Amino acid sequence: MKFPATLVNFGAFCKRNHQQLVAGLITFSLSLGLIGLRQIGSFKEAELWVYDSLMRSQLHEPTDRRIVIVEISEADIQRFRWPFSDRLFAKLINQISSAKPAAIGIDKYLDIPVLEGRDELVAAVKNAGNVINAQFVATVEGRKGVDAAPDLEKISKYGFVNFLTDKGAIVRRASVVGDSGSFAFEISNLYLQNLYHRQLEFNPNTIQFKAGKQIIPRLTANYGAYRKEDDGGYQMLIRYRGHPRSFEHIRAADVIDGLVAPERLRERIVLIGVTAESLKDSYPTPVTTDGEVMYGVEIHANIISQLIGATLDDRRFIQVWSNDLESIWIVVWAIVGGAMAALITHAVKNMGLLAIISGGLFGFSYFAFSQALWLPLFPSLLGLISANVLVMAYQLAIQQSERKVLMGLFSRHVSKELVDIIWANREQFMQEGRITGQEVYVTVLFTDMRNFSTAAEAQAPGETLNWLNNYLGAIANEVLAHGGMVDKYIGDAVMAVFGVPIPHGNETERTRDAQCAVDAALAIAHKLAAMNDVWTAQGLPPVSTGIGINSGIVIAGSLGSSERLEYSVLGDTVNIAARLESFNKEVDGGPHHILISEETYKRLDNNFQTEFVGKYALKGKTQETGIYRVLDIQKRTNQRSPTNFANK
Known part of the structure; x- marks a missing residue:
């Protein structure tokens, strides 16, 4: 199919x-x-x-001078006792009214007569003509509300003072209108009508309230962070203007005693409310921290400021997408x-x-x-x-x-520095856990021990393995030290490659690989000479090693199954290097038994002492190969180190 x-x-x-x-x-x-x-x-x-944090961080607005709070403080309660009598409240209202404020809001329930002076209170409210009284609407079944007093309802307006609270009793939102107007809504409208002949408008078609040019954004059940919220009434988020006591406060006792100049109250909204801690009319808000609270009258002041500020100053309401x-x-x-x-x-x-x-x-x-x-x-x-x-x-x-794949392929075959280089450049050549085959120019080095059998006969089998590991380890260490890769071990033979797995595309890098390979070959020869001295002293026969080096194009990549992968190089360049190593048995490879091809010789730049051996058709080849023997290094100062290699 x-x-x-x-x-x-x-x-x-x-x-x-x-x-x-x-x-x-x-x-x-x-x-x-x-x-x-x-x-x-x-x-x-x-x-x-986060909302509260943002609100607290942006309280930079000036005080709203249109609102003043006449506070009933703890000191006032101590002086006049609580609750204030109707006569005392009448005197307070008369003193405020004489200063000609635009609106008076009383954030206290006056539904029940207190001591003497009820008639005086009714008269004071009537004479003022701009009083908004407080009522409480029962929103929870079984909880009783506070209705308007019949004698005051005929001569003044009422607004509900209910607060909507979130978890922790925090007041972040306000109901502007329910079945009736809120305390803040009624005061704002009265102020706007008396001084500016304007009001908060309602559009019955869209069921929206408008403050000046702005529509008051209505908080719904799913609004911003709120989810499945009770969205009864027309709710909005409160945009607090400042911290507690950011509005002007005047003590009620000072007003009663006539100590307040009328100019401080004229054409302003005057709110009468409690700031005595003992009366518990306070709430946490987004702008209060560390147990701090804001009194109810101040919260009403913020809502009023928001409504009249939007109408007169185009101060924006908090909105969400x-x-x-x-x-x-x-x-x-x-x-x-x-x-x-x-x-x-x-x-x-x-x-x-x-x-x-x-x-x-x-x-x-x-x-x-x-x-x-x-x-x-x-x-x-x-x-x-x-x-x-x-x-x-x-x-x-x-x-x-x-x-892990790369380490499995290379960790035993290249230096740590080269492993890091390979990892940094892995995307250049690695796909799907396998190194894809590619043509690269490399220098290949083969070594093979000449008299392994003679040396092995002089030792016990276990000793032979340790001795061979020391021999192979010495060769591998020199290859790694000179930036090469140990491709494979074949018995007592070693195949090493210089120039992989990161392809070296320019001639300078290719020349350096060839010279590093010859450097490594000489280092192997000198290392084995020193090891021979030790073995001879131990009664073991000395060994000699043939080395063949060739440079050219190979195919490099992963070989094997997904369960067992090896990285290696293939091609005629590899075969010629192996033949050169074997050719040491037929011609004089010099004191170190190192034979190199003409291609490698051309890249040495006279940095090594060499002699031309001749041109020969190597085993299995029809074309002749120019062959040179390496005698020693010409200029010791040019010898490359693994550190220099890693930094290239």
Whole structure:
């Protein structure tokens, strides 16, 4: 059965880009998880904490001089006793009214007569003509409300003073209108009508309230971080103007005693409320910290300031995007985090860029909040960082797997410095856990012991193995020290290659590989001479080693099955190097038994003492090969070291 070409092409595409596709799948799955968790309210408390932090960080507005609070403090209660009598309240209202304020709001229930002076209180409210009284609407079944007093209801307006609280009794939002207007709504309207002949408008078609040019954004059940919230009435987020006591406060006793100049109250909104700690009319808010609270009258002042500020100054209400747009915003940041990890595999660079982008996201969200736009910072930041970390973890797992393959292929055959170079350049030649075959120019070195049998006969079998390992180890160490790769051991023979696995494309690198190979050959010869002295002293026969070196093009890559892979090189260049090593038995290879091809000789740049042996047709070859013997190094200062090699 033949698959359609499109399926074959798609499969090939997936195979080529499987890491990117997995990174995309991780990011996509994470995005869905974040959106799902946010929809069920898992991030609500964290997002509201961020909201509070942003609110506290941006309290830079000047005091709203249109509002003044006449506070009933602890000192006033100590002096006049609580509750204030109706006569005392009448005197307070008369003193305020005489200063001609635009509106008077009384944040105290006056439904029950207190001591004497009820008639005086009614008269004071009537004479003022601009009083808004407080009432409490029962919102929980079984809880009793506080209705308007019948004698005051006929001569003044009422507004409910209920506060909406979140977990921890924090007041972040306000109900502007329910079945009737709120305390803040009624006072704001009275002030706007008396001084500016304006009011907060209601559009019955869109069911929206308007303050000046702005529509008051209505808080719904799923609004910003809120999920399945009770959205009864017309709710909005409170944009606090400042910390507690940011509005002007005047003591009630000073007003009663006539110590307050009328100019301090004229054409202003005067709120009468309790700031005595013992009366417990206080709440935590986004702008209070460390057990600090804000009194109810101050919260009303902030709501009033928000409504009249929007109408007269176009001060913005706090708004949010639609749920769909917020979800897209969160997904975009998750994609940014995942893509960044997929494209920047260097962990330190990735973490540095992640820190910069996270700072940018925070900075943008901070700026947006200063413009009264509340963005979903917490889930966006969580998506950015989580996607980046997860994709990076996946990349690291893949890298560890690839590094394991590379280490399995090279760790026993090349120096540690070259292993690090190979790993840094792995993408140049490694695909799917296998090094793809490629043509490279290399220098191949073969060594073979001449009298192994004679030496082995003089030793016990176990001693022979140790002795052979010492011999092979000495050769391998010199190859690695000069930047070569030990390709394989063939009994007592060694095949080494210079110029792999990172291809050396320019002539300078190829020349250096050839000279490193000859350097290594001489170092092997000198090392074995020293080892022969030791073996002779131990009663063992000395050994000699033939070395053949050739330079040219080979095919380099992984050989074997997926279970057992080896990296090696193949080609005629390898065969000639092996033949040169064997040719030491037929011609004089010099004092060190090192024969090199003419191709290698051309790259020595007169750095070595050599002699031309002649041109010969090596075994299995029809063409003649120019052969040279290496006598010694010409210039000791040019000898390369492993450190110099690693730094090239």
